[in-house]
Amino acid sequence: MGIELLGGRILAPYFGSSIHIWGSIITIFMLSLSFGYLAGGKLSTQNASLTKYGSIFIAAGIAILPIALSSEWIMESIFLTIEDSRYGSLLASMALFFIPTIILGMLSPYSVRLLVKDKNESGKVAGVLYFVSTLGSALGTIITSFYFVLMFDINTIIISFSLTLVLLGIMAIFLNKFSNQSKIYQTPQVGTQAHG
Amino acid sequence: MVKIKFISLVGLLIGFIVSFSTNINATIIHSERSLYRNIIVEDKAELRCLKFNVKHRKSNQSCFFKNNPQKLVFNYTKLLFSSLLLIDQPKRILIVGLGGGTMSNTLHQLFPDVAIDNVEIDPAVISVARQYFNFIENDSIHSQVQDGRIFVKRAILKKKKYDWIILDAFNGDYIPEHLMTKEFLQEVKQLLSANGVLASNTFSVSDLYNHESATYHAVFGDFYNVRNTTNTNRIILTSQQGLPSPDKMALRAAALADKLSPFGINITDVLKSITSTGQLQDWPDDTRLLTDQYSPANLLNQK
Numbered sequence: 001m002g003i004e005l006l007g008g009r010i011l012a013p014y015f016g017s018s019i020h021i022w023g024s025i026i027t028i029f030m031l032s033l034s035f036g037y038l039a040g041g042k043l044s045t046q047n048a049s050l051t052k053y054g055s056i057f058i059a060a061g062i063a064i065l066p067i068a069l070s071s072e073w074i075m076e077s078i079f080l081t082i083e084d085s086r087y088g089s090l091l092a093s094m095a096l097f098f099i100p101t102i103i104l105g106m107l108s109p110y111s112v113r114l115l116v117k118d119k120n121e122s123g124k125v126a127g128v129l130y131f132v133s134t135l136g137s138a139l140g141t142i143i144t145s146f147y148f149v150l151m152f153d154i155n156t157i158i159i160s161f162s163l164t165l166v167l168l169g170i171m172a173i174f175l176n177k178f179s180n181q182s183k184i185y186q187t188p189q190v191g192t193q194a195h196g
Numbered sequence: 197m198v199k200i201k202f203i204s205l206v207g208l209l210i211g212f213i214v215s216f217s218t219n220i221n222a223t224i225i226h227s228e229r230s231l232y233r234n235i236i237v238e239d240k241a242e243l244r245c246l247k248f249n250v251k252h253r254k255s256n257q258s259c260f261f262k263n264n265p266q267k268l269v270f271n272y273t274k275l276l277f278s279s280l281l282l283i284d285q286p287k288r289i290l291i292v293g294l295g296g297g298t299m300s301n302t303l304h305q306l307f308p309d310v311a312i313d314n315v316e317i318d319p320a321v322i323s324v325a326r327q328y329f330n331f332i333e334n335d336s337i338h339s340q341v342q343d344g345r346i347f348v349k350r351a352i353l354k355k356k357k358y359d360w361i362i363l364d365a366f367n368g369d370y371i372p373e374h375l376m377t378k379e380f381l382q383e384v385k386q387l388l389s390a391n392g393v394l395a396s397n398t399f400s401v402s403d404l405y406n407h408e409s410a411t412y413h414a415v416f417g418d419f420y421n422v423r424n425t426t427n428t429n430r431i432i433l434t435s436q437q438g439l440p441s442p443d444k445m446a447l448r449a450a451a452l453a454d455k456l457s458p459f460g461i462n463i464t465d466v467l468k469s470i471t472s473t474g475q476l477q478d479w480p481d482d483t484r485l486l487t488d489q490y491s492p493a494n495l496l497n498q499k
Contacts, residue, residue, distance in 0.1 A: 012374035013488045016343025018317060019231055080353075085346055150496075153489035 001137040002144040014075040015089035028093040036105015044113035050176035057169030061162045063100035068158040230320035237328045246296045258296030267460040274461045278422045279395045281445040286359035292344040293365035297331030314339040315347045357389040363396040373491040381415040388436045396432045404496040410483035418474040
């Protein structure tokens, strides 16, 4: 959600701040989240492990980096080819946010797979997971839009998000190594918040 | 619960009475909700005004005297003519933010030969200007529905140049933040002809004032502030060529005085409202610039 909000800022210099900018951004986020849920669910059926879970975090962290590092030339070339700022902003949102949001979307179903131990508990686990992830989204939204934009450059915020994701991924992988050694399985509570 | 309801009812009543008594002679002749705002056209005695948001006191966007449409109502529109003290004979003019089209009409009457491009983000504002404010369009006066930033970027690609750019896209309620950054001002600078002038009508107060000043200074060097004591807004006046000497401006003022007086503009008074940042820099040197990366203009304006 933090990234989604910054999306409006990132696109404004090339595509303006009209209502269709938000239309483009929200469309692309919803579209890629839907694909992400599907892909994450599918992936969770193949030897799900904390190591793979951590790798998704790291992949997401890397995938959002181009938003900070290459957005200028991506947006400029789209601006030059497409005159209509509706389709320009849609394509730019696609280029910048589609892949990272798919990867972030994969985390939700994968978390369900890792946390559910018992069929009877599955609804409860899913409930807690939605709770944590949606609450995280709400916090990410308010902190980014009220405070971060007053303190930091957009790129600084994006890179911090990226580092946080990578760090969480590394933690999950280490947690896996540690629990394999001690043969005690630990649940990755901390990871689910990164969805915000 | 009952008590709360009662109190809010009383509050509502008082609100009604207050708003009724202050607008006693005003008739709303048109109102609509556009994509961006509520637009209201109001007649009050001899004035017709375009308003954007009823609840806010400083909501007037554009007004004209129905019996004397030529005469300008607002002080800030008059102050915008300070630009003419920096440039002789502008040929191509760009206005970002149409309002009622008053500025475009006045410029057309003053200089019938100039080409004027008006850019306005809200199509409803353009049709209201046409219908209720006699907004003039012809072969040399055009209006385009577009975000100002996009228009400027596309105009650079088309290698357009303007002698006078008027940036009037801000109002007291909301600032389009991407029209106040260093990158945007650099784009506007590219669009100015060799002796081109930029006049921005802005409303920044508190913290934003410093950020805005520092950003203009970083792009254009020293600039003129044009303002009177009664209003919170100021005109930031900058030039591609650097600022002319006071003597030169006084000469231009003398030459223009008769031409501008039918519009209610006293150019000698306008001249007196100009101060240079070269003489008085009223913001700290280490003020952070507004950029596309950092542009919380609306948040800074309310602190």
